[in-house]
Amino acid sequence: KQEVTQIPAALSVPEGENLVLNCSFTDSAIYNLQWFRQDPGKGLTSLLLIQSSQREQTSGRLNASLDKSSGRSTLYIAASQPGDSATYLCAVANQAGTALIFGKGTTLSVSS
């Protein structure tokens, strides 16, 4: 059974720092991996989708990488801002490809 783990559970950094959020999964037979952002009490906003055949995706200050063989993905945030404060969730498509399996998230706090 696929399990997704995110480390650390919480992270506090000063504004301007570059940071990395980690996501690991137990079954390397994934079809894609998606990173989301969730603000308190809100729904999820899709940040990046990496297909299984891709190694990385970039959007603005965000860069996500995928290493299927090692079961890992990282989300790199450059020059962090207070507005980046949120919970970041990663999810992989299950073996049937019918839905996503989520990690518990990393809660990021960026102080000004």
Added chain:
Amino acid sequence: DGGITQSPKYLFRKEGQNVTLSCEQNLNHDAMYWYRQDPGQGLRLIYYSQIVNDFQKGDIAEGYSVSREKKESFPLTVTSAQKNPTAFYLCASSISAHRTYEQYFGPGTRLTVT
């Protein structure tokens, strides 16, 4: 504006009552999903639908029911059989249920049962 709407944002019910959560999308997506989120937990799949008039159980379907009579609508009923219904419920959709497609989420409904 294209997107997914969920209503209401907050819902309060007494124990023993059934309650229906609304999810509507105007993205012309075939697939729709319901997830449940509890504090400190990842999202868990309740039900999903790949096409109109068809739906399948997810990992935690007990105590829930759904219908998919229209492409744009996928309501979720939380029945009195659900032992711990208080949670944050999220609806999502994707172009199709094909495994490579991105999922988009609604704003969620917070259900409190007392």
